[in-house]
Amino acid sequence: MAKYVGFTRTNYFSVTDVYMFRQVIDNSYCSSGDIDIFEESVNGSVKYAFGCYGSICGTRELLDDNDDEGDYDVFITELQSIIPDGEAIIITEVGYENLRCLTGHSHVITKSNDAFVNLGNKALEEARVLLNNPDYDTKMEYQGDQVKKITLPVTWEVNGVVYIEAESVEAAIEYFNKNSDHIPLPKEFEYTDSSFTLADSDPEFVKLYNCDGTNVI
Numbered sequence: 001m002a003k004y005v006g007f008t009r010t011n012y013f014s015v016t017d018v019y020m021f022r023q024v025i026d027n028s029y030c031s032s033g034d035i036d037i038f039e040e041s042v043n044g045s046v047k048y049a050f051g052c053y054g055s056i057c058g059t060r061e062l063l064d065d066n067d068d069e070g071d072y073d074v075f076i077t078e079l080q081s082i083i084p085d086g087e088a089i090i091i092t093e094v095g096y097e098n099l100r101c102l103t104g105h106s107h108v109i110t111k112s113n114d115a116f117v118n119l120g121n122k123a124l125e126e127a128r129v130l131l132n133n134p135d136y137d138t139k140m141e142y143q144g145d146q147v148k149k150i151t152l153p154v155t156w157e158v159n160g161v162v163y164i165e166a167e168s169v170e171a172a173i174e175y176f177n178k179n180s181d182h183i184p185l186p187k188e189f190e191y192t193d194s195s196f197t198l199a200d201s202d203p204e205f206v207k208l209y210n211c212d213g214t215n216v217i
Contacts, residue, residue, distance in 0.1 A: 006095030009051035015082045024078045116204035151209045157195035160186030
């Protein structure tokens with residue numbers, strides 16, 4: 001199987017707290033090593049950028065023995081906390097797997113919102129405009145004979161019981177609602193029927209869980 005080779009880099013942007021910004025980057029990692037920080041003086045003020053070889057996987061602190069994937073959502077939320085109003089961080093990744101697959105996408109992040117921009121999708125939209133054919137479609141990747149193992153983010157629910165010492169059912173419910181973050185999870189629980197589902201069905205989001213740059217064809 002051909003190896004995916006990727007590169008990730010951002011624009012230059014301002015931050016509200018340089019120390020916290022460096023902490024966010026230091027506590028995060030990518031599929032091919034560490035994330036590097038760059039700084040440059042732009043119009044008299046210091047701007048920052050970061051980049052790496054491969055794909056950014058997420059926050060390193062959330063890794064455990066059963067999970068080799070960082071939490072990308074937390075990484076984005078932490079970046080949003082140090083972006084000033086009117087600023088944007090544009091994380092762009094480009095990569096290839098021989099000539100079978102060429103990819104390019106950006107994740108645009110502001111203080112309160114974020115969006116994915118896929119180069120292939122944008123090019124297809126432009127082709128439809130130039131052809132005056134909204135139904136035009138094409139294939140830009142080569143299938144080959146290989147099947148890939150794709151990482152999909154999933155969620156499910158379980159149910160169980162906890163025991164609360166209280167004077168009444170109402171008091172127990174009130175105590176639970178106020179202290180649920182500190183009450184131990186049940187040691188015995190059962191799967192909630194029909195709760196197994198994808199955490200997100202957006203292909204661009206799912207690709208972030210495939211730190212080797214895997215593309216679903």
